[in-house]
Amino acid sequence: MNTSTSTFVRTEMLPEQSPPLTEAGAVKWVRENLFSSVLNGILTVLGVAVVAYIIVGIAPWLSRSVWNAGSLSECRQIIAATWGEGVTGACWAVIRERWPQYLFGFYPSHLYWRPVLAFALLVVAVAPVLFDKLPRKMLWFSLVYPAVGFWLLWGGSVWVPVTALAGFAIGYAAAKLIQPVAGTILATIAAVLAPVLWWLFLAGPVADALHSIMPIALQGVRSREFGGFVLAFTIGFTGIAFSLPLGVMLALGRQSDMFIVNKLSVGFIEFIRGVPLITLLFTASLLLNYFLPPGTDFDIILRVIIMVVLFAAAYIAEVVRGGLAALPRGQYEAADALGLDYWKAQRLIIMPQALKISIPGIVSTFIGLFKDTTLVVFVGLLDPLKGITDAVRASTDWKGIYWEPYIFVGAIFFLFCFGMSRYSMYLESKLKTDHR
Amino acid sequence: MSEAIARQIDPSQMKVSDEVAIQISQMNKWYGTFHVLRDINMTVNRGERIVICGPSGSGKSTLIRCINRLEEHQQGQIIVDGTELTSDLKNIDKVRSEVGMVFQHFNLFPHLTILENLTLAPIWVRKTPKAEAIEVAMHYLRKVKIPEQANKYPGQLSGGQQQRVAIARSLCMKPRIMLFDEPTSALDPEMIKEVLDTMIELAEEGMTMLCVTHEMGFAQAVANRVIFMDQGQIVEQNNPKEFFNNPQSDRTKLFLSQILGH
Numbered sequence: 033m034n035t036s037t038s039t040f041v042r043t044e045m046l047p048e049q050s051p052p053l054t055e056a057g058a059v060k061w062v063r064e065n066l067f068s069s070v071l072n073g074i075l076t077v078l079g080v081a082v083v084a085y086i087i088v089g090i091a092p093w094l095s096r097s098v099w100n101a102g103s104l105s106e107c108r109q110i111i112a113a114t115w116g117e118g119v120t121g122a123c124w125a126v127i128r129e130r131w132p133q134y135l136f137g138f139y140p141s142h143l144y145w146r147p148v149l150a151f152a153l154l155v156v157a158v159a160p161v162l163f164d165k166l167p168r169k170m171l172w173f174s175l176v177y178p179a180v181g182f183w184l185l186w187g188g189s190v191w192v193p194v195t196a197l198a199g200f201a202i203g204y205a206a207a208k209l210i211q212p213v214a215g216t217i218l219a220t221i222a223a224v225l226a227p228v229l230w231w232l233f234l235a236g237p238v239a240d241a242l243h244s245i246m247p248i249a250l251q252g253v254r255s256r257e258f259g260g261f262v263l264a265f266t267i268g269f270t271g272i273a274f275s276l277p278l279g280v281m282l283a284l285g286r287q288s289d290m291f292i293v294n295k296l297s298v299g300f301i302e303f304i305r306g307v308p309l310i311t312l313l314f315t316a317s318l319l320l321n322y323f324l325p326p327g328t329d330f331d332i333i334l335r336v337i338i339m340v341v342l343f344a345a346a347y348i349a350e351v352v353r354g355g356l357a358a359l360p361r362g363q364y365e366a367a368d369a370l371g372l373d374y375w376k377a378q379r380l381i382i383m384p385q386a387l388k389i390s391i392p393g394i395v396s397t398f399i400g401l402f403k404d405t406t407l408v409v410f411v412g413l414l415d416p417l418k419g420i421t422d423a424v425r426a427s428t429d430w431k432g433i434y435w436e437p438y439i440f441v442g443a444i445f446f447l448f449c450f451g452m453s454r455y456s457m458y459l460e461s462k463l464k465t466d467h468r
Numbered sequence: 469m470s471e472a473i474a475r476q477i478d479p480s481q482m483k484v485s486d487e488v489a490i491q492i493s494q495m496n497k498w499y500g501t502f503h504v505l506r507d508i509n510m511t512v513n514r515g516e517r518i519v520i521c522g523p524s525g526s527g528k529s530t531l532i533r534c535i536n537r538l539e540e541h542q543q544g545q546i547i548v549d550g551t552e553l554t555s556d557l558k559n560i561d562k563v564r565s566e567v568g569m570v571f572q573h574f575n576l577f578p579h580l581t582i583l584e585n586l587t588l589a590p591i592w593v594r595k596t597p598k599a600e601a602i603e604v605a606m607h608y609l610r611k612v613k614i615p616e617q618a619n620k621y622p623g624q625l626s627g628g629q630q631q632r633v634a635i636a637r638s639l640c641m642k643p644r645i646m647l648f649d650e651p652t653s654a655l656d657p658e659m660i661k662e663v664l665d666t667m668i669e670l671a672e673e674g675m676t677m678l679c680v681t682h683e684m685g686f687a688q689a690v691a692n693r694v695i696f697m698d699q700g701q702i703v704e705q706n707n708p709k710e711f712f713n714n715p716q717s718d719r720t721k722l723f724l725s726q727i728l729g730h
């Protein structure tokens with residue numbers, strides 16, 4: 033090419049060439065990612081050392097796993113016989129023998145099918161919520177699932193969950209009736225008040241009456257018989273399902289111009305966030321009894337669930353408030369200018385965006401809530417981690433077993449929490465429409 | 469500025485009915501203790517195209533935002549299409565469904581596609597069947613010349629395209645009055661023209677328009693009245709010819725000399 037001329041026209045196009053050898057493949061990757069600088073190199077070496085140390089510590093113990101034994105001492109004999117005296121090994125036999133207890137606690141064993149069925153139906157109910165490719169009609173089942181799940185788990189008269197569900201229908205009907213006559217605000221109040229009154233005063237007698245006419249019932253199971261993962265899932269999933277809507281309402285309440293609504297929301301959120309969950313659980317198990325009329329049989333799991341829901345809802349409210357604050361005012365104005373009323377604007381414009389922003393925070397709260405279900409051990413319920421493990425260790429066979437149950441329970445918790453975390457990442461990337 | 473206008477139309481040829489569309493009388497508004505709008509009196513007839521201009525902070529946005537109650541006035545009367553704006557939610561809803569608004573920053577809904585942006589209000593506010601709403605939406609998208617973008621998201625469009633979508637979104641509600649708050653001032657010069665063209669077309673069809681803008685070329689081309697505001701008051705209003713060639717008040721003269729770059 034003649035560089036002295038300033039005009040230039042290419043006559044031949046250059047063919048594509050493969051990159052120089054050193055710049056491709058594994059060598060390049062290692063250099064760029066692991067040893068790009070002295071500091072990076074040191075950190076790489078340190079990291080590898082830490083991982084190696086952990087593996088060297090655990091691997092031999094894991095490699096000497098015993099799956100078939102009737103007690104801890106038998107386990108130890110087998111380990112000694114197989115790998116020699118003085119070495120340690122993992123005794124998974126305890127899980128093999130006691131897994132029903134880890135899953136079901138003291139739930140009557142001939143009724144195990146009921147929690148299993150409830151869990152299977154839970155998957156069906158949750159699926160359309162998680163994946164919008166599934167038919168939208170399935171959401172109707174998701175809506176009634178709480179009643180179905182409740183009936184399967186606790187049994188008793190079918191009319192109890194039915195009348196409880198009816199409360200929601202009553203709230204909806206009340207709102208629909210009052211909205212045209214008295215406006216949105218009164219309709220909202222009616223939508224809350226009517227079901228609460230129904231549940232407090234009418235649902236019980238109506239359920240009894242219906243039961244005497246048409247007695248359909250499953251064998252009842254008392255809450256104290258619940259335990260293990262049935263208990264953790266019952267509290268965890270109910271908590272998740274109810275804390276999100278309540279949290280959203282609290283976030284909206286905190287943004288509201290209505291003085292009372294605003295102050296109540298702020299007070300509630302700040303109070304709940306300022307108190308340890310354990311305190312709330314103790315309140316649920318002990319103090320509530322003083323406030324309730326004597327003789328009321330207010331189910332302990334229900335009480336715990338209410339506290340867990342309130343606790344998580346306060347956190348979610350703050351997370352969602354962050355999402356709301358991140359929305360430009362123009363979004364509200366555009367919704368107003370188009371004539372959307374408050375609830376429609378919230379539902380169609382504001383919440384979809386605010387919740388999308390809040391997904392990581394919401395899922396963190398859910399994960400926290402799910403793990404915190406183990407705290408119910410402090411109010412005498414048999415959580416899988418400590419409650420059941422202590423029960424297992426109380427038997428002479430498994431006295432002294434330590435790591436294996438915790439690893440097992442931890443692994444199951446990890447599986448579900450990791451699943452939630454991955455799902456939230458999937459959701460975030462799916463909802464990404466801003467193309468920034 | 470006037471080179472942005474492609475077609476010259478003669479505003480005096482376009483008919484203005486004597487039916488009143490907006491009537492504002494003795495209106496005052498405060499932000500806290502700050503008296504932002506002072507004693508505003510103005511009548512807009514159906515089919516009028518009014519351009520509002522004035523220095524920054526003079527209350528132009530506040531004034532047109534009062535007309536669809538994005539802001540609340542404290543004194544006086546605003547009557548839009550025979551409905552007085554009070555705290556009565558029913559009246560507010562009624563007025564908002566008659567009045568379309570286009571914002572400086574478009575305010576499209578980023579989580580919805582263009583088509584969903586356009587059909588949302590007709591479906592949820594007007595209860596239009598979905599198929600019909602889509603048909604109407606596509607009609608207006610063709611009108612603003614971007615039907616091929618229907619299934620994209622706002623974030624994938626240029627500023628000018630987004631603003632045209634915003635105009636189409638308002639039009640889908642079949643408003644009788646359109647408010648524009650500096651619709652071109654967030655746009656690059658080459659996109660201003662496409663938005664102004666859309667607005668001119670709208671004016672030709674007889675839409676009642678109130679437009680806050682500094683595009684004096686647009687004012688000369690389509691407005692039948694220019695209103696100049698300063699310090700929350702209407703200082704001068706006149707037809708564009710008189711307004712630009714023979715301004716009366718000193719404030720107007722100063723403003724015009726600044727904005728026309730003398």
Ligand SMILES: Nc1ncnc2c1ncn2[C@@H]1O[C@H](COP(=O)(O)OP(=O)(O)OP(=O)(O)O)[C@@H](O)[C@H]1O
Nearest residue numbers: 499500502504522523524525526527528529530531
């Ligand atoms: N929400 C508010 N609270 C308090 N003061 C406000 C508020 N909005 C606007 N103002 C003040 O009111 C005055 C008028 O504002 P407005 O936005 O109507 O001006 P404008 O004429 O549209 O100006 P610009 O050309 O910069 O858009 C300004 O002084 C502004 O600072």
Ligand SMILES: [Mg+2]
Nearest residue numbers: 528529530650
């Ligand atoms: Mg403004």
